[in-house]
Amino acid sequence: MSAPTQTAPAPAVAPSPHMTARQKLVLTLLLGAQFMIAVDFSILNVALPVVGEGLGFSLSHLQWIATAFALAAAGFTLLFGRVADLVGRKRLFLAGMAVLGASSLLGGLATSPEVLLVARVLQGLATAAVTPAGLALLTTAFKEGPLRERALGLNGALMSAGFTAGAILGGLLTDLLSWRWAFFVNVPVAALVLVLAPSVITDSRPDRRPRLDLPGAATVTGGLLLLVYGLTQAGETGWGAPATLAALLSGAALLVVFRFVEKRAAAPLVPLHILKRRTVIWGNAAGLIAFVTETSLVFLLTLYLQEVLGYSPLATGLAFGVLGLGTVIGGTLGGRAVGRLGNRTTIVVGG
Structure with missing residues (x-):
């Protein structure tokens, strides 16, 4: 009598990971904050001529409304990334959101160029704090795998979409209400994040607490x-x-x-061996060129469309919306292009 044949059990199929309700709330808060930061880069661009006229900026000094923000944001992001590791990413994130809300209120109430520029510097400092702290909190909130990839993908898409939304929203608010609402719109969003985040977001720090490296930071x-x-x-x-x-x-x-x-x-802000990698060199060079040309293009086009062609702020915002739509599409397809063509080819073709 032959022994009964035994069939091997079918391999278990791993269930597709799903976010918990808490993770969805964490994702919403962090992405909402990062989206608001992205919107801030463009929301005031279309209102620059109106702001200058209302507060008495000369045409040659109008660029300082954008430059004051860029100086603080670009100059302090690397430093605040290390500060977040020292004092806690959640603490720096919340402090940055509080400064962003307060500085936006100050900018909306400004009655002189000096007050407005102070508000823009504070907004830039808040951006320099929130951006690295928020990204670090986002990566630690989700374990490595599909959920983290999904969260980072959404973050990249929303950062790209922020330019479009900011341009259109800035034009809409300036046309229908006042340029001051380009500042005021940040206040309730920052307040909501500050109310919900402390009880929802879990703090994170590196396993080993690094030193500040004051000479490098300075x-x-x-x-x-x-x-x-x-x-x-x-x-x-x-x-x-x-x-x-x-x-x-x-x-x-x-x-x-x-x-x-x-x-x-002993604890460098930037490990130099990373900067020597070809992918990092290509990425940094392309990113620098794209950022410099894009921001200068937006500033010049804002003045040209409104001062020379007579566009309204809303029409200018919609015109920039076309440029922003291209940014969103490029950001969505960029990952696939890199996978198929490689980093260098994608950068060269994109350029």
Whole structure:
């Protein structure tokens, strides 16, 4: 009598991971904050001529409304990324959101150019704090795998969409209400995040608490600030002006010093071996070129469309919406293009 044949059990199919209700709320709060940061980059662009007229900015000084924000955001993001590791990412995230809400209220109530510029600097500092802290909280809230990939994918898509939404929303608010609402719209969003986040978001820190690396922080922050300032002065007074040359040369010198400081630092802000990778070099170069050309294009087109062609703020916002739509499509298809064509080919074709 033959033994009964035994069939091997069918392999278990791993269920598709689903987010819990708490994870969905965490994702909504963090993505909402990052989306608001992205919107802030463009929401005031279409209102620049109206703001200048209302507060008495001269045409040559109008760029400082955007530059004051960019100086603080670009100069302090790297430093605040390390500060988040020291004091806690959740704590810095909440502090940044509080500053963002308060500075937006100050900007909306501004009655002089000086007050508005102070508000823009504070908004830039808040952006420099919220961006790295929020991204770190997002990655630690989801374990490595499909859920984290989905969360990061949504974050990238919303950051791209923020430019479009900001341009259209800025034009709509300026046309229907006032340019001041381009600031005021941030206040309730920041308040909602501050109310809900403390009980929902779990704090995270690195396993080993790093040191601050004060020399590195001082040199890279100072170098970035001087470079951005020098580029701004070049557009206002010319490349050969003493102030422009002094700022650019000093900024470049400080960044060179930063490189030598990081070589000897026990806990460097930026491990230099990472910067030597080809993918990082290509990515940084392409990102720098894209950011510089995009932001200058938006500033010049804002003035051209409204001051020369006579577009309303809303029409200008809709025109930038077309550019933003291209950004969203490019951001959505970019990952697939990199997978099929490779990093270098995608960057060259995109450029």
